[in-house]
Amino acid sequence: MTPPRTMFAKIWEAHEILRHPSGPSLLYIDRDMIHEGSFHAFADLKRRGLKPRRPGQIFGIADHYVPTTGRSAAEAASPAIARMIDTFDENMDWGGVRHFSLSSRQQGIVHVVAPEQGITLPGLTIVCSDSHTSTQGALGAIAFGIGQSENAHVLATQTLWQTRPKTMRVTVDGALGQGVSAKDVMLALIAQIGAGGAGGHAIEFAGSVVRNLSIEGRLTLCNMSIEAAARLGMVAPDETTFTYIRGRHYAPSEQEWDSALDQWRRLPTDEGAVFDREVTLDGAAIAPMVTWGTSPEDALPITGRVPDPASFASADKRAAAARALDYMGLTPGTALEGLAIDKVFIGSCTNARIEDLRAAAAVLKGRKAVVPAIIVPGSTPVRDQAEAEGIAQVFRDAGFDWRQSGCSMCAAMNGDVVGPGERCASTSNRNFVGRQGPGARTHLVSPAMAAAAAISGKLTDVRRI
């Protein structure tokens, strides 16, 4: 009998073409997702006189630089940004790569679009030159971010040399309280293990909380595993997964469905398989979370207070906390609840799927935002669905700016920025110095918490609303 294996091990081993005598494996890559930043990889291919080897397994999506106020490159914030979008289209055409450009009805943020279109499937290896590729592991795949040199390697060979990461199981049991979402689970986890806490590990999320999450919630969990420095995140496929996938455009057809299911049901971790590390979290103890600093690990329950840098154990952390408070314009001891904000951003590959929009709309219905607020759907299909469900109107009625899909203010590359010194409640994933624009102050929250902040103009405990 073969020894019990983790889901990670099963998928990894099924993709090993060979093992180099000195360590790494040559892995077969099933899917490579491409966005505008890939121009370095295309330049590399052209220099070598090579073309994408398996263009049918590559999918291009314009997201990082696209305007959210219009649907053509001409409407981009600057000529240099427009050129990024045009270059992307040219490279996709040159490489014969199927792509969802700005005008496509399938366009959106790559990590929202890939599951939505059935490009992401259980048991696959998926890469993209973007760190949040970890998102796509939520359907039971090995999905991880790469750089442009590795991207060029995948385009040229459909393979990658990779050193096998260690495994970590994060078990979240209990039941989440009212107003607590997948985003809060992740912020609580990162606060517990640190922004470097899962370095070198592949995380599998397990436990009753994870089993009860929708696919949207699982995508949020895996999305932020990179914020704990994990190589990737994954959730075992189950009936929720299969129901989600069935009928999606690039998924197996009805004729192929039973054979696909037969493979997918064998993927979950075997009873008795051993992980290199185990971490547990009590779901019932998690409160709505908010970040106070400039690393995702700087997260506390909304009922908390800004910490004193002197309270940290190491000199490094004390220095980091002092620098963060200075940047964020905060004083130790200030209550997080009630902190006045200047802006709200609901969007990004972390929290801009339909369920996120529904959660925000539930808070906003019949209320008005008192600070400028923008909402950027994760994909054009999400936007269309929100229109059809009537929640787009809830956002408009609340005074939100209802935008077209893209990365937008998450990375501020398309010209949507938070101004210097402005405080933004944001559903994105990174509160880094300057991430949302030079001098921008980001507080990471869930969609419901962002909506609550919009109507009060302050960080607010959504459980009170």
Next chain:
Amino acid sequence: MKAFIRETSTVAVVPIVNCDTDQIIPGRFLKADRAQGYGQFLFHDIRRDADGTLDPAFALNRPDAAAATILLVGDNFGCGSSREGAVYALVDHGIRALIAPGFGDIFYNNALKNGLVPVRLPAPVCDALAAHLAAHPQDPVTVDLEAGQVTLPGDLGAHPITIEPFARDCILRGLDEIELTLTHLDQIEAFEAARIAANPWLGR
């Protein structure tokens, strides 16, 4: 990729923990063509004050740091965005090796692909090195990839470099990985044919 055998240099210290790649190169510079050189963008915002003038306290702005090709940085250096521009900025600035307790995984791989040598040393050793350099900023460090060790100044001794042998070999020889992989094309094609046959939806 430029081959790396060994490098001896003074060391500049950027002691920021969790220094993400947005700090190494802000997103707004990522549109630049590599031909124009990414060195000018290195630590662009954090080495300047709010009014745009260079902060004299930032390590790389000190006159004596200009010649340093080795950086001592904080734990989890290069976390965050996968942007390879962070590595291009370091390489184009002339940095050849980094020393830290740990690096972001994607950054680490990107560094290896560009011949930038990331050396992991235990946190107490990094702390001791920082303390030593504070007193003796001109003392050199040698990163000897061929011998597999880094030699620190004073009585801090020599420590092994723990880079995987495969990557080490590629960097020592300045090897092109794509060319190497394509020598295995027969195996790749055979593997691929079987995989697509079992999952026909993948090939569409």
